[in-house]
Amino acid sequence: MILLQMEGVGKNFGGLTALADFNLSLAPGELVGLIGPNGAGKTTVFNLITGVYRPSEGRIVFDGRDITGLRPDLITRCGIARTFQNIRLFGNLTVLENVLVANHLRLRSNPLEAVIRWGRYQAEEREMVAYSRALLEAVGLDHLAEEEASSLPYGQQRRLEIVRALATKPKVLLLDEPAAGMNPAEAEELMDFIRQIRKDFNLTILLIEHHMRVVMGICERILVLDHGLTIAEGSPAEIQKDQKVITAYLGVETGA
């Protein structure tokens, strides 16, 4: 069974091809890495999956449903969530509110109903707050619930961003360089964290990462992009030996 499938997906910006003929299938529960030099098109893949960009060609199917060109908020509702390379929390909201906002989509009552059916609204609200608090507790951020998100240290902001994504109750989680700017100890901790949430939330994960220790440490399968093209695919051991990958990262040896 395939949960997320991309078939021949491409994206052009004017004359520039950011991604060409990209194919990906994620089976439920898999943890797949997406690597490549800067500008290879990795984040473009995320933007295409989440509906930020509309593909120039190809098709994206999620859970048996064609989601090509669907609005980002509707794709999120289908069960795909993401984090960002540069942290994009709602800095003006509290930690708890950041998580609550992502819960928002699962609520049925609208502002009018909030007035008319006060009881149900209150019950939903309570349930939502309890769930968000439980999430924060699970990742050790509950004591910071009332702090402004922008006041958190970097590592915790990264964590909070992942929690916020989890609050949308995704089936697939897209992580864009979660270990960026982390030292080896922090990266190690992050790997444990990713393993943990993958198990606890039954997630399928697609991970963009430059931190090779992290990628090689937790991914079961890796795709390598360079200049918008998929140049290799395989297990971490295979990728490490692949000549094309080494060339893409280190350049060609020119004698000497």
Next chain:
Amino acid sequence: MSQDLFFQHLANGISLGSLYALIAIGYTMVYGILRLINFAHGDLLMMAAYMVFYGMLIFSLPWWLSVILAVILTAALGAGIERVAYRPLRDSPRISVLISAIGVSFFLENLGTVLFGGRAKAVYRPDWLAATHEIGGVSIMTLALVIPAVTILLLLVLSYLVYKTKTGMAMRAVSRDYDTARLMGIDVDRVIGFTFVTGSTLAAVGGIMWALRYPQIHPFIGVMPGLKCFIAAVFGGIGNIPGAVLGGFLLGIGEIMLVALFPDLAGYRDAFAFVILILTLLFRPTGLLGEKIAEKV
């Protein structure tokens, strides 16, 4: 100036300032989310005032019913404007939306002239509102008490809405980062529509109270209050709701005090607001309570 006279002017200034505050909120909320100065906002005041006028005159509705209907219709009009004139331009450069807003403003003013005629009409002011009270040597019209009271009530409702409800939370999230909000499953268009409904509701109440305070209406009455409230919003820090309230009150009180202290300058009353705008833009472009403007990425 005697103490009594000072309080007299202060009461007057607070009453005017609360009107400014109420209307300035609409500018600031829309700016916070769309980075758009909604120039049509001022004309909503005019539309609301005419709706009450005709509701009572033609349909012989009781005043309270006309007011309620006018507020609802103005809120719908505000949301309708967003739908027709701004939403289709969501992905266009900001200047296009701004031009569209100016277009809507001219459209409403001219529509008003066609529908209601260009001649000013006298507004009926109920006796109980016009009655004056002596409070500690200061004589105050009931209306001058009602206006701040209504404003404060609406401000409380608004802050509950923005800071305590999930729709308000979504509004704050959208105003911070539009694209990310979308990726968290928030229906951004709905949140924007709701923002316009809220701002237009406040504008409608403000417009009706404005017409009671200066009981004469014509199709261009929204222009000057609209501009001044825009200035109040910039002065307080555009995008910031408490800022708009502060800016509104300071502008209203300042304007009244200027005329009171320097009667010779009475003719420059309107210029006062524009001087404030120029000074704000020169020395503190982010306004009194504005945050540093971080360009959205």
